[in-house]
Amino acid sequence: MSTVTAFQLADILYTGAGALGKTPEALKAAGLKKPLIVTDKGIVKVGLAKQLEDVLAAAGVAYALYDGTVPNPTDDNVGEAFALYGKEGCDCLIGLGGGSSMDTAKGCGVLATSGGTIDAYRGMGLLKAPLPYFIAIPTTAGTGSESTCAAVITNTKGDHHWKMVLLDGRLLPNAAVIDPLLMTGLPPFITAATGMDAMTHAIEAYISVAAMEYTDALALGAIKLIFKYLRRAVANGNDIEAREKMAYAQTMAGIAFSNAGLGLVHSLAHPLSAFYGISHGDANALILPRVLDYNKIACREKMAEIAKAAGLTDLGPYPEDTAVEAIRRLSADVRIPGSITEAAARIGAKIDPKDIGPMSKDALNEVSTPTNPRVPTLADIEALYNLCW
Ligand SMILES: NC(=O)c1ccc[n+]([C@@H]2O[C@H](COP(=O)([O-])OP(=O)(O)OC[C@H]3O[C@@H](n4cnc5c(N)ncnc54)[C@H](O)[C@@H]3O)[C@@H](O)[C@H]2O)c1
Ligand SMILES: [Fe+2]
Structure with missing residues (x-):
């Protein structure tokens, strides 16, 4: 006999060459004013952050940018991104990059609405509230974080580093922008x-x-x-x-x-x-x-x-x-x-x-x-x- 199961995914997936252009539309439809773009220095270096910045600027959307994410992102990355989110008066998040950047954005969102430190939410269903509005824009074809209820953050505070997995339906993005043109420069x-x-x-x-x-x-x-x-x-x-x-x-x-x-x-x-x-x-x-x-x-x-x-x-x-x-x-x-x-x-x-x-x-x-x-x-x-x- 089967059991009752739930099946969840992001609210909307924009998929295809040029999908990046849909980003301002999604923000405006949700009545949002200033996203924090969470990304890494590699993405900035290859010009992908600039592409997003240009799309936002052309639509008159203000933004702030955090580019300190490291591969296998850490609890410190999440804390830094959240500090900038508050300082810049942001009201929503965009994760631009591979799983590391998208997960750092998710972690930042957790701190914004659930408070405390990120290690408190390791495990299943422990968030206290939904994240701020969140758009995930993958630039690798791997993690699928744009469509998952997971975030993986490295805990650097114990006697050895270990990866904390947060699982919660509220980690699913409001929108995912999946544009293969952002992936052509991937080595x-x-x-x-x-x-x-x-x-x-x-x-x-x-x-x-x-x-x-x-x-x-x-x-x-x-x-x-x-x-x-x-x-x-x-x-x-x-x-x-x-x-x-x-x-x-x-x-x-x-x-x-x-x-x-x-x-x-x-x-x-x-x-x-x-x-x-x-x-x-x-x-x-x-x-x-x-x-x-x-x-x-x-x-x-x-x-x-x-x-x-x-x-x-x-x-x-x-x-x-x-x-x-x-x-x-x-x-x-x-x-x-x-x-x-x-x-x-x-x-x-x-x-x-x-x-x-x-x-x-x-x-x-x-x-x-x-x-x-x-x-x-x-x-x-x-x-x-x-x-x-
Ligand atoms: N949340 C989830 O559901 C989920 C699932 C699987 C893995 N993960 C996590 O995701 C992380 C790994 O993410 P990843 O494999 O996407 O790598 P990554 O985000 O760490 O990126 C790897 C490198 O690729 C560069 N890069 C990314 N896109 C590029 C592009 N288009 N052109 C040139 N350079 C580019 C980045 O600057 C970075 O230096 C791990 O921490 C892993 O645990 C999360
Ligand atoms: Fe994986």
């Missing part, structure tokens, strides 16, 4: 990592124990699009068709996981970013095939569907293994690091196998672990980290 290695993050969202939502018909349709649709278009988006950033399909895929995957939850790949990936600064996408991508190999006995039929979504017709005697191989192949083609050691070497991070103990404990306690299709033990998680090392 191949970030295109690859963020694209594999979207793939991980889609797959983890699809095999989640909380999956349902709506989320299955969106997740499988996203998996198909990513298998078909990620290689092209990495090979040629100006391939608009590939960028557009990847933009759809990230939002579809975001809606799917926002409603069905994630799994052990994300649980293991978050500590890798918190301890070593490995990008969220690379961390997920290098873990994904190993965790799928571990999970496959719990979801053989759905793994077969993933192999079909990869465009394969000869699924072999063990379609679940064919699906894992298709993922490995895609990651190799787009040059995802093959191991934790390789990912750390690429960014010059120092790693230490002694961290596997504390990272495994953090991973077991992650909010995504309960929706994984196979119930893990601490020893299983340690073994998986060792396999990925």
Whole structure:
């Protein structure tokens, strides 16, 4: 017998080349006067912040700008953005950038209406009030934060850094502006990592124990699009068709996981970013095939569907293994690091196998672990980290 489920997404999605131009219209329709644009220095440097500023200025909309967001954004970023929000007398928020900027904007909104410090809201449904009006404008095709009820903020105050996940329907944006033209300048290695993050969202939502018909349709649709278009988006950033399909895929995957939850790949990936600064996408991508190999006995039929979504017709005697191989192949083609050691070497991070103990404990306690299709033990998680090392 089925149970009653809720299904939520942003109030409105503006999608397509040129969608950025819809931003002032959305603000004016809601009667708002001054947004705080929350972004990062990379977005400013490549001229994307200027594009938004020009669109707002042309429509006579005043704004303030915070560009201090760092990758895997911190509690300090949220505090700084909120201080500026108050100082500038802003009445709404725009998150412009990848997941880091959009999540910092969400965190700022939480402080604006729920008060206190951001760590108080880690977990499920703990906000005291809806956020101020919030528009999310993604410039990567990965996190799907423009369509999720999640925000991920690094806690820098304990004995080691760890990623806090806030889950609340009130973190869904009022409007999402999904414009593939903002993504053409994304370098191949970030295109690859963020694209594999979207793939991980889609797959983890699809095999989640909380999956349902709506989320299955969106997740499988996203998996198909990513298998078909990620290689092209990495090979040629100006391939608009590939960028557009990847933009759809990230939002579809975001809606799917926002409603069905994630799994052990994300649980293991978050500590890798918190301890070593490995990008969220690379961390997920290098873990994904190993965790799928571990999970496959719990979801053989759905793994077969993933192999079909990869465009394969000869699924072999063990379609679940064919699906894992298709993922490995895609990651190799787009040059995802093959191991934790390789990912750390690429960014010059120092790693230490002694961290596997504390990272495994953090991973077991992650909010995504309960929706994984196979119930893990601490020893299983340690073994998986060792396999990925
Ligand atoms: N809220 C959610 O639902 C959710 C889901 C998944 C991940 N996340 C979080 O999102 C964060 C990762 O976000 P991300 O992977 O999008 O990366 P990011 O936001 O950290 O950006 C990575 C880099 O790409 C640059 N960049 C972004 N867009 C660009 C463009 N169009 N052209 C050139 N450079 C560009 C940025 O300046 C930055 O240096 C992590 O903290 C992760 O935990 C959140
Ligand atoms: Fe993710």
